[in-house]
Amino acid sequence: MSNIRASFGQRGLYRPRDRKVIAGVCAGLGQRFGLGPWTARLLFVLLLMVVPGSQLLIYPVLWILMPEE
16 A cells, blocks of 8 residues: 555645645645645535445545545
8 A cells, every 4th residue: 555655645646734624635636636625626526426425435545545745
């Protein structure tokens, strides 16, 4: 698992210590793709509504895999 976390960190995908609401997953995704934190949160919720139930799996997995800043 440390290889996955290192790979995420090398690609600039990490959870920031500030601007987070729960764990910073959406803020980290927004920062990586050049979006504001609230825009990333809105897109994350809208995308997860397309695949019902996926939010129960995707967010915690990203929380575990994304290293903290």
